[in-house]
Amino acid sequence: MNTKSESEKCDIKQVPLSELQKQYIKHVETGAIFHVLQDIKKERNVFLRSKNSYKGLDKIKLQQGIVDGKWSTPNEHELRKHIGLENAYYQELTYRLLKRVMFTQLLLELDNELMKDYSDDKYMHGLLTRCEKQFERLVKEEYPKLYAINKEMMMNFLNCIDEVVGKIAKLQVHEFVIVNKLMDDFLADPEAHTPETIELDKIDSHAQ
Incomplete structure (x- = not known):
């Protein structure tokens, strides 16, 4: 079963605005609107969420602020x-996460190759190893966020990224110019270069 992203949970079409109003609060002076979320660790605290930022606040202070x-x-x-602005933000954030995962995967691929070249250089090998661990941690942190959007779509996309990264890693420096031109041609007229059908792998919902 796919888990809905936070932006989908706030979709106007799914939940009546009259119900959503109970979950939001507006700061009168600035006009800023926040999503009020319960702090699961502290019953008396809530979080005021705006985009991807969370600010803790005591419930009593918030209630007093409403009275005042x-x-x-x-x-x-x-x-x-x-909500429209929030959804647009989360869509853009998703694109940035995807790009980050792709670049991180590419760096991991290249670092693995460099480790072979610097196998006798303890300093360089150690540096690459530490970088690899950091990159892997970043990827693991971003994957759950991507899966939360649409598990099957993201799995297919990430598998595609793996293939693309592997191919890019094999390119010689001068070949990037050729590939860049081919990509420009595609972006100039995507329809002309898009196949009529694209097969996607089916994901077992019980596998993970």
Whole structure:
């Protein structure tokens, strides 16, 4: 079963705005709107989420702020606009995560090759090993975020990245110019270079 991303959970089409209004709060002075989330570790605390930023706040202080007029409930028009901007942000964030994973995978591929060249150089080999561990940790942190969007689509995409990275790693320096030109031709007219059908691998929902 695929897990919905946070942006999908806030989709206006899935949940009535009147219900979503109960989950959001607006700072009256600045007009900033936050998603109020319960702190699962501390019952008296909540998190105010804006995009990918979370700020902890005591429930009592928030409630007092509402009484004092510092906080209010956003109206439907404000909330609709806010959620639209949030969804656009998460879509852009997803693209950046995908690019980060792809570049990290490419660096891991290259570092593995360099380790063979520097097998007798303890300093360089140690440096590459430490970098590899850092890159692998970054990839492991980003994978769950990508899977949360659409597991089957992301698995196919990441498998494709693995293949592309492997091919790029085999290129000679002068061949990048040729590949860059081919990519320009594709981007200039994607439809002309896109096959009519593309087969995607089926993912076993119980496998992971």
